[in-house]
Amino acid sequence: MSLKVYNSLTRQKEDFNPINPPYVGMYVCGPTVSGESHLGHARPFITFDVVYRYLMHLGYKVRYVRNITDAGHFEEEGRAAEDKISSKAILEKLEPMELVQKYTNLYHWAMSQFNNLPPSIEPTATGHIVEQIEMIKKIIADGYAYEANGSVYFNVEKYNTDFSKLGKPYGMLSGRNIDEQLDTTRELENQDEKRNRNDFALWKSAPPEHIMRWQSPWGEGFPGWHIECSAMSSKYLGQEFDIHGGGMDLQFPHHECEIAQSTVCNHKTPARYWLHNNMITIEGRKMGKSYNNVVKLTELFSGGSPVLTQAYSPMTVRFFILQSHYRGTLDFSNEALQASEKAFKRLWEAHEWFSKYMIVEQAGTDAALDQKVQALVAEFDVFMNDDFSTAKVLANMFDLVSIINSIKDKHIADTAISSNTLNLLQRQLKVYLEEVFGLVSERQGDGAQLDGVLQLLISIRKDAKSKRDFMTSDKIRNELAALGVQLKDEKDGGTSYTVA
Ligand SMILES: [Zn+2]
Incomplete structure (x- = not known):
């Protein structure tokens, strides 16, 4: 029974065959630390934490790289090429690195509240300017990027002409064609410098007032956002690695750009399997500043959010996220979270009671029930091997909770289920709930x-x-x-x- 993962690049479920087993290299795009972590950050990082945990559960030795974007992410709303960190630092009257530290600390705090394991390596964009410049130099030397007024742009058209046979064409991952991109690309700034509207910045010349700037062969400037992930993933995981993950919103343009850059430099598609979690909505609407419904994690945990008004514990949120498949959309509402809170409590109480249950050696008197329990437990692995179907595992667990509660309330005789099956159930519940799903008791603290x-x-x-x-x-x-x-x-x- 082998693991199958849905690969966004091929749009199908594929057998997971790592390049160099038992080692697995996994890169997940981390946050831009220009502001407080919000609910949109919860889903990808909890999703890939469970992927990470499950791979380790299967015995793989995983190197999990998740970056911190502390430079290079342009403001999306403004037409000027302004770095998000730079503009927020001015707004908050902080040194850019002070701002980065403040929000990195808050992000780490939120991740630990969710019981997400820290990644193996957490590189920063500003710590890898040299690697990014080297990569840009190579792309220029190979003829796939050009300089204009101290900025450097990637030539998408040339890439697609030459590389559609060699590698993956730009647009393949997100399923867009170049003409569509003409209308949807948000990178509108400095259009006059670009040869083609689809071209994207590898390096930006810094205007005199720009506080974050580095020396480069093209003058003082700062890197584009996409190049950091290509530079850091290849540095720590090699030119070709196993899994690249992130939210679906990153497919275009971020991951398309990553694939193009890395393919030019290394003549290889950087990752074999591209995994993307779907987006969240809040009471049926997209979360965003324009809807005035951005839920900061601090507010979510303490109850100060304008939309999700109650306080929800990190474990309720984690459990709620695992109750859906990561590729489906997920709608947050007070009702849904309250239902999850109750369900998690019911599940956890049964688990806690049963984990201390003294199992007496016995053959079991109810063979049908015994087999039912065995089958429900056996499916944990089956469902997780089917593209990490956490929701289906949890559904089986609730069937098992009913059985456990019946034992507790003496509706099922102590002697009904064999000790072998009860031991298996006790062990697998613990393994799945605690190690694979990363859930912890609310009382812990x-x-x-x-x-x-x-x-x-x-x-x-x-x-x-x-x-x-x-x-x-x-x-x-x-x-x-x-x-x-x-x-x-x-x-x-x-x-x-x-x-x-
Ligand atoms: Zn990235």
Whole structure:
């Protein structure tokens, strides 16, 4: 049973065959850190966190590269080629790198709230200016880019004439043809410098007032947005790697540009499998400044958002996202999130109760029920191997929750299901919920951590006492008391504590 993934490049599900197993290289476009993370950031990063976790669950050794765009992303609304970081830094009266740090910290905080694992490498655009310049030089030398007034543009027409046989033509990924792009491209600035409206900037000449600028063979300027991902993915994952991921909105022009740039430099399509999560909507509408419905993650967690008015925990949001297939659209609403909150609670309570359930060795008296449980559990792998169908796994889990609750409420006899099947269920629920889906108990947090630390100290103290090392045991008790934590030795040999 092998993993199949939907490849946006070929528009079909394909067997996942990594280039150099057991190693897998995965690149996912990270955020532009010019502002606070919003709900639109939640879906791609949770989706690819689960992809990352599942690949590791299958035994692959994954190098997961996710960049930070801290330069080069142009303002979309304005016609002037203004870097988003630059313009926001002026607005907030901060040094550009101060702004970058502020929003990178907030982004990392939000990712940890979602229990997303950190990537293996998190390179920044400003840390790779040299690599980007080298790549641009190569593209110019090969004749696929030209300089105009200190800026450099990629020649899309020439690329498509020469490379349609060699590599993937520009437009293939997003399924657009060049004529359509004429009307839809938003890169309207400096049209006079471009030979063709489809051409895109690899390097931009910096006007005197532009604060973010670097030396280059074409004068002082800053890199275009697309070139950073080509430079960083090839540096850390090689000229050809396994998975490139991101939101569907990045297919055009960002990923088209990445493919064209890398194909010119390396004569190879950079990634084998292009995975894209679909977009989110909020109460049926696209999220955007113009709709006044951008939900910042800080507001979502604390309840201050103008549209999603209640506070929703990061685990509710994570669970809600996993309840849909990543390639389908996903609509956020108060009703839907409240339903998810309840469903997650029900699932997690059953999991917590059952994970502590003492399984007694037995053959099982209800063969049909036993087989049903086995079949539901076996499908976890089947569904995940079918392009990461998390929603179907969760649907099976709810069938299993009903069975678990029936055991709990004694509607099903303790003896009905064999111990082998119960052990399998206990193990797979834990593996899938915690390791693959990355869900954690809502109760975990400061309280659970403190309890863990205190239990550790209590056990160290007990060991010390048993070795008659009273200096250590007294030290633990006295210093905890000084911090307001009173230990109390119980008659049964255990130790309890109270926190002032
Ligand atoms: Zn990118």
